[in-house]
Amino acid sequence: MPSYCGKGLRETPYGLVRMNESQQRDEETEVSYSCDDDTPCEQTLCETKRRRLLGAVAAGGALSLAGCTTILAEPQESQVRGRDAQFDVNYLREGTTLRLRGSETILEAGLEEGFELNYACKAGYCGQCLAKADSDASEAVHMAINDVGNLTDEAVSDGYFLPCTSQPRANFSFQSNLDQGEELAEYEEVDEEEEDVEEEDVTSFVTYIHDDEPTVIEFEGGVDALIDEDRNMLVAGEEEDLDIDYACRVGSCGQCMAKVSGDGSELVEMTANDYDPLDEEAVEEGWVLPCTGFPTDSFSMRTNVHDEFEDRE
Numbered sequence: 395m396p397s398y399c400g401k402g403l404r405e406t407p408y409g410l411v412r413m414n415e416s417q418q419r420d421e422e423t424e425v426s427y428s429c430d431d432d433t434p435c436e437q438t439l440c441e442t443k444r445r446r447l448l449g450a451v452a453a454g455g456a457l458s459l460a461g462c463t464t465i466l467a468e469p470q471e472s473q474v475r476g477r478d479a480q481f482d483v484n485y486l487r488e489g490t491t492l493r494l495r496g497s498e499t500i501l502e503a504g505l506e507e508g509f510e511l512n513y514a515c516k517a518g519y520c521g522q523c524l525a526k527a528d529s530d531a532s533e534a535v536h537m538a539i540n541d542v543g544n545l546t547d548e549a550v551s552d553g554y555f556l557p558c559t560s561q562p563r564a565n566f567s568f569q570s571n572l573d574q575g576e577e578l579a580e581y582e583e584v585d586e587e588e589e590d591v592e593e594e595d596v597t598s599f600v601t602y603i604h605d606d607e608p609t610v611i612e613f614e615g616g617v618d619a620l621i622d623e624d625r626n627m628l629v630a631g632e633e634e635d636l637d638i639d640y641a642c643r644v645g646s647c648g649q650c651m652a653k654v655s656g657d658g659s660e661l662v663e664m665t666a667n668d669y670d671p672l673d674e675e676a677v678e679e680g681w682v683l684p685c686t687g688f689p690t691d692s693f694s695m696r697t698n699v700h701d702e703f704e705d706r707e
């Protein structure tokens with residue numbers, strides 16, 4: 395599986411942040427990273443932390459990503475050339491070839507051209523943007539994040555990839571807007587059952603204090619399973635008919651702000667946090683975003699406190 399480290403992400407006091415295009419150009423000399431588990435990034439995807447990056451590429455968000463730091467190192471000449479390189483990418487369905495830089499994602503470049511490309515999460519886990527290259531996709535693109543169950547190494551070598559998290563590394567043609575159910579049916583994810591069994595017993599209870607009324611909601615299966623189901627704390631509250639405020643639902647606007655009874659960085663896994671005022675210190679005080687938050691323990695949580703957050707000292 396390809397690596398995400400060092401591909402448009404940089405470390406800030408608030409976690410890993412995706413750089414915009416101009417920031418990436420400015421930081422062309424800082425392109426080589428390694429993980430703190432001593433595993434070379436170019437070979438391994440830090441599998442245990444991978445899901446915690448969901449939403450980062452799409453939302454440009456800061457992450458709570460304990461244990462997977464990046465270390466800047468001197469650039470290798472070949473890497474700098476790679477970022478500067480340009481490739482001809484033929485969007486077959488759209489009948490257009492675009493010249494893309496190695497740092498551009500294939501989805502964004504197409505959307506900027508006005509192509510009607512399917513997508514939902516823009517973060518490599520919904521599979522809505524599934525596409526197929528006319529060659530081995532592991533050679534045609536660098537796919538920073540792939541959390542689609544059936545998009546296995548075999549499927550990738552058959553040409554399938556996710557344009558939302560993929561940057562070109564060769565000239566190639568591809569078909570967009572594929573139906574992942576049909577296209578990936580024959581590729582079975584191998585270890586899913588094993589993972590589910592391990593996490594089966596993990597259950598958290600979150601007491602939502604909503605309009606001063608407590609409602610206890612059960613979260614079964616552990617945080618990875620919840621992320622897979624996309625059952626975040628906003629969704630779970632809505633299932634119980636709690637009228638929780640929201641706007642973006644991707645961790646950018648802060649409208650869904652809630653406050654938990656303890657250190658938010660220990661009680662909640664946020665897959666994306668792009669709301670600037672919600673920094674590390676605020677999260678430790680208990681402020682969290684239910685729309686991208688998944689409980690890692692049992693706790694109580696006051697909802698609809700965005701105004702209170704803004705008015706705090």
Ligand code: FES
Binds near residue numbers: 513514517519520559
């Ligand atoms: S838009 Fe969700 S995986 Fe690409």
Ligand code: FES
Binds near residue numbers: 641642651684
């Ligand atoms: S709804 Fe926008 S941050 Fe949660």
